[in-house]
Amino acid sequence: MSSFFVKVILPVIVVVVAIAGAVGLSKMRQPPEKNDESRPAILVNAVAIKPDNIVYQIKSQGMVTPKLETSLVSEVNGRVVEVAEQFVAGGFFTKGDVLVRVEQSDYLTNVKAAQAALANAQAMLAEEKARVRVAEEEWRSFTDGTAPALGLRQPQLASALASVQSAEAELERAKRDLARTEIRAPYDGMVRSRAANIGQFISRGSVLGSIVGTEVAEIRLPLTDIDMAFLAMPGAMDTEANTVTLSSTVAGQQLTWPAKLVRTEGILDERSRVIYVVAEVTDPYQRQKQAQNQPVLNFGRFVGATITGTQAEQIVRVERHLLLPGNQVLVVDKDNTLQFRQVEVDRATNEFAYIQAGLEPTDQLALSAISNPLAGTVVRVAGAGSDEPQSTDGTQLAEAAAAKADKVKEQ
The missing domain is CATH 2.40.30.170 (Efflux pump adaptor protein, beta barrel domain)
Structure with a gap:
C-alpha cells in the first residue's frame, strides 16, 4: 500500500499542486505599466540672420x-677707364649719374677733326659767295638780261653749302660719340647686375649691366x-x-x-x-x-x-561649409523646426558664401553639425531660454551633456 502511494498517488498530487499554484500566480500578476515614449528635441546652435551692406x-x-628695367649697352668702342662706386649689384643711383666712362682720347680727336673740316667748308663757302658776287657784277657790266645759273656759279655755291652741312653733321656725330663715352643713368634706380669693369675693352653693342627703376x-x-x-x-x-x-x-x-x-x-x-x-x-x-x-x-x-x-x-554672409549642395542652407524657422532654404548666392569663396535672397527674416541659421537632418524636425536652440552652452561643434555639445549626466548621478 505504501509503495503504491509513493509511486502513483504522490506524483499526481505534486503535479496537481504545481498546476494550481501556477494558475494562482498567473491570476495575481499585474499588467505592465504603459508609458508614452517621448524623444527629446535635438539641441542645435543657431544664429539670427542679419543682412548687411558688404564691400x-x-x-x-x-x-x-x-616697372622700368633696362639693359645698359655700349654705343661706342673703347676701354673702360671709370666705373661709379654705386654701379654694383644693389647700388642706388639718381637720374644723370655717370655709371661707366670709356676712354675719350680718340673721340676728342674726332671732334677736333670734325671742327677743322667744318671750318674749312665754311671758308670755302665764304669764298664761293664772294665769287658769286663778282660774277653778278661782271654780268651786269656787259648786259641787262638775266644771267644763267652756271654763269653766276650757282652750282658751285650749292656744292660749297652742301659741304658745310656735311661737315656740321660730322661734327654733331663726333660730339654725340664723345657724349656716349659716358653711360649715364636714364632714371632713378638700382643696379641689378654689372658686367663692365675698369680696363675692360668694350665694343659697340656690349652689355654693361642691368638696372631697374x-x-x-x-x-x-x-x-x-x-x-x-x-x-x-x-x-x-x-x-x-x-x-x-x-x-x-x-x-x-x-x-x-x-x-x-x-x-x-x-x-x-x-x-x-x-x-x-x-x-x-x-x-x-x-x-x-x-x-x-x-x-x-x-x-x-x-x-x-x-x-x-x-x-x-543686404547680403547675408555665411561660412562656406554651411552652404549645402544645390545652394541650400539649413535653418531653424519660427516654429523651431529644421527647414532647408533654397538661396540665391551672389558670390562664393573658399571661406564664405554671400547670400542675396531666399532666407526669411525670422529664420535662424543652423550652425551645428547634424547627421541626416530632416525638414520639419523639432529642435531646441542653444541659449534660447535655457542654460545649455552655445557651440557650433557637435563634440562640445556631447561633452557638455555627458558632464551634466555625471553631475546628476553624483547627487
Whole structure:
C-alpha cells in the first residue's frame, strides 16, 4: 500500500499542486505599466540672420617687379677707364649719374677733326659767295638780261653749302660719340647686375649691366572671370574702389603696403584661364620718403593682395561649409523646426558664401553639425531660454551633456 502511494498517488498530487499554484500566480500578476515614449528635441546652435551692406574683398597674390628695367649697352668702342662706386649689384643711383666712362682720347680727336673740316667748308663757302658776287657784277657790266645759273656759279655755291652741312653733321656725330663715352643713368634706380669693369675693352653693342627703376613697382595679380565680375576697373569707379593692400611676412613680422590698381592686361591666359590686373606701388624703396614709417618693399618679394571690389546691399554672409549642395542652407524657422532654404548666392569663396535672397527674416541659421537632418524636425536652440552652452561643434555639445549626466548621478 505504501509503495503504491509513493509511486502513483504522490506524483499526481505534486503535479496537481504545481498546476494550481501556477494558475494562482498567473491570476495575481499585474499588467505592465504603459508609458508614452517621448524623444527629446535635438539641441542645435543657431544664429539670427542679419543682412548687411558688404564691400567685396578680392584675394590674389603676385611678385613685386620694377616697372622700368633696362639693359645698359655700349654705343661706342673703347676701354673702360671709370666705373661709379654705386654701379654694383644693389647700388642706388639718381637720374644723370655717370655709371661707366670709356676712354675719350680718340673721340676728342674726332671732334677736333670734325671742327677743322667744318671750318674749312665754311671758308670755302665764304669764298664761293664772294665769287658769286663778282660774277653778278661782271654780268651786269656787259648786259641787262638775266644771267644763267652756271654763269653766276650757282652750282658751285650749292656744292660749297652742301659741304658745310656735311661737315656740321660730322661734327654733331663726333660730339654725340664723345657724349656716349659716358653711360649715364636714364632714371632713378638700382643696379641689378654689372658686367663692365675698369680696363675692360668694350665694343659697340656690349652689355654693361642691368638696372631697374625704383620710382614705381608693379605687381601682376591673377584673377578669374568670377573675380572680375566683382571688380570695378579704373575709369569706371570712384577713387577708393581700386585700392589694394599688399601683405607679406618679413623677418617674422606681418607687413602691409598700400597700392593702387591701374590697369588690366586684357588677355586671358591660355593655360591658367586667368586674366592679370596690375597694381602699382609708388617709391617702394622709400628713397623719396613720401610715406612715414612705410617699410621697404623689395623687388622679387612674393606678396598677397586684397583688392577692394564692388559693394553689395543686404547680403547675408555665411561660412562656406554651411552652404549645402544645390545652394541650400539649413535653418531653424519660427516654429523651431529644421527647414532647408533654397538661396540665391551672389558670390562664393573658399571661406564664405554671400547670400542675396531666399532666407526669411525670422529664420535662424543652423550652425551645428547634424547627421541626416530632416525638414520639419523639432529642435531646441542653444541659449534660447535655457542654460545649455552655445557651440557650433557637435563634440562640445556631447561633452557638455555627458558632464551634466555625471553631475546628476553624483547627487
